[in-house]
Amino acid sequence: MVAEILFLSQSLLIMTRPGVCLLFALGIHFFFLASFFWMNVMAFDLWKTFHKGFSLYVCEIRERLPYYALYAWGMPVLIVLIGIILDARNAPLKPCYGRFFRGCYDVCFHTKNDAPLQGCWIESALMRFLLFGVPVAIILIINFIFYALTVRSIRRGLKSVRVQVERKFQRKKQVVPGEYDVKIYMRMAVLAGFGWTIGFILFALPDSPTGFQHVLVTIFKYLFILLNATPGLFIFVVYVCNRRVVALYRGLFDKFLQFFRSNYQTSKEISLNQYQLYLNQVKYQISRIFRKKNRQDTPVSMITTINSSKTSNRITLERASSETQQKSLTEIQTI
Numbered sequence: 001m002v003a004e005i006l007f008l009s010q011s012l013l014i015m016t017r018p019g020v021c022l023l024f025a026l027g028i029h030f031f032f033l034a035s036f037f038w039m040n041v042m043a044f045d046l047w048k049t050f051h052k053g054f055s056l057y058v059c060e061i062r063e064r065l066p067y068y069a070l071y072a073w074g075m076p077v078l079i080v081l082i083g084i085i086l087d088a089r090n091a092p093l094k095p096c097y098g099r100f101f102r103g104c105y106d107v108c109f110h111t112k113n114d115a116p117l118q119g120c121w122i123e124s125a126l127m128r129f130l131l132f133g134v135p136v137a138i139i140l141i142i143n144f145i146f147y148a149l150t151v152r153s154i155r156r157g158l159k160s161v162r163v164q165v166e167r168k169f170q171r172k173k174q175v176v177p178g179e180y181d182v183k184i185y186m187r188m189a190v191l192a193g194f195g196w197t198i199g200f201i202l203f204a205l206p207d208s209p210t211g212f213q214h215v216l217v218t219i220f221k222y223l224f225i226l227l228n229a230t231p232g233l234f235i236f237v238v239y240v241c242n243r244r245v246v247a248l249y250r251g252l253f254d255k256f257l258q259f260f261r262s263n264y265q266t267s268k269e270i271s272l273n274q275y276q277l278y279l280n281q282v283k284y285q286i287s288r289i290f291r292k293k294n295r296q297d298t299p300v301s302m303i304t305t306i307n308s309s310k311t312s313n314r315i316t317l318e319r320a321s322s323e324t325q326q327k328s329l330t331e332i333q334t335i
Contacts, residue, residue: 024120025098026080029132033076036139036196041068043146050153075135083122083131095131096123133203140196195227 045064083095098120122128202220 021098021120023098025122026084028121029083029097030076030080033079033132033135034073036136037072037075040139040143041072043143043150047146047150047153050150050157079131079135083127086127093127093130094124095127097121133200136196137200195224198224198227 045068083097086094087097122131198220202217202224
């Protein structure tokens with residue numbers, strides 16, 4: 001990925017900054033080689049894992065990793081250093097990294113039709129083949145050998161494991177643990193090797209301006225660009241676009257959906273309970289206010305009732321006394 005980013009961004013710095021162009025050329029060469037050497041490490045480790053068994057692999061993984069890193073990073077450094085030394089000494093066979101060293105300013109590297117092509121890369125076609133093409137070709141051949149041996153080891157191991165699994169679960173066509181992962185690794189290896197194999201075929205074919213050969217070369221060019229410019233897309237297709245991963249994501253989505261639904265239902269119930277509690281508190285406060293008001297109004301009403309009763313009694317007494325006086329006056333008059 002780093003090598004591809006450097007390769008795509010090199011055109012911005014070719015003409016004006018030869019020193020930066022040199023760094024880009026060295027970086028592209030180093031990181032491309034490192035990616036292939038790490039691919040070689042993956043092929044070897046996969047073969048050794050299935051050849052000796054997973055238990056031994058788990059025990060030795062930490063011990064192997066420093067040696068893997070030394071090999072995968074050290075070999076590209078060694079190859080790039082050889083090219084730098086040849087350039088610095090102005091040897092007859094020199095790579096001319098980025099046209100920076102002596103004798104590398106005036107020309108660029110050429111295509112098969114002698115069309116000049118500017119770029120921060122190895123100018124010499126022969127040294128480009130020796131310092132990049134030969135190591136990549138050797139790695140691809142070794143990788144195919146390791147993957148073939150891995151397939152043979154897997155088939156031998158899966159036969160016995162499949163028989164044991166089918167006996168244990170009492171059904172046929174039982175999926176063996178780890179079998180699908182092996183298929184994924186093999187697909188990645190085939191895709192990675194197939195892209196650069198097309199590149200070597202394209203390099204070997206003579207370029208013709210017309211005819212069927214021209215059409216074939218054009219198809220190989222586009223296939224080479226497509227396979228090597230979009231490795232992330234192929235990794236996505238291999239790892240994500242399959243039934244098992246889609247089923248896992250679907251199950252994870254269902255769990256999240258169920259979790260959010262349960263939380264929403266719980267929060268809804270809690271909010272309803274809080275609202276009901278709030279209403280009860282409001283009703284209680286209102287009832288308290290009315291009770292307090294009734295208690296304050298009760299003594300006044302009692303006094304009013306007592307006063308009214310006293311007034312009525314007084315009026316009754318006055319009426320009775322006036323009637324008595326009138327009766328006594330009438331009696332006196334009659335006498």
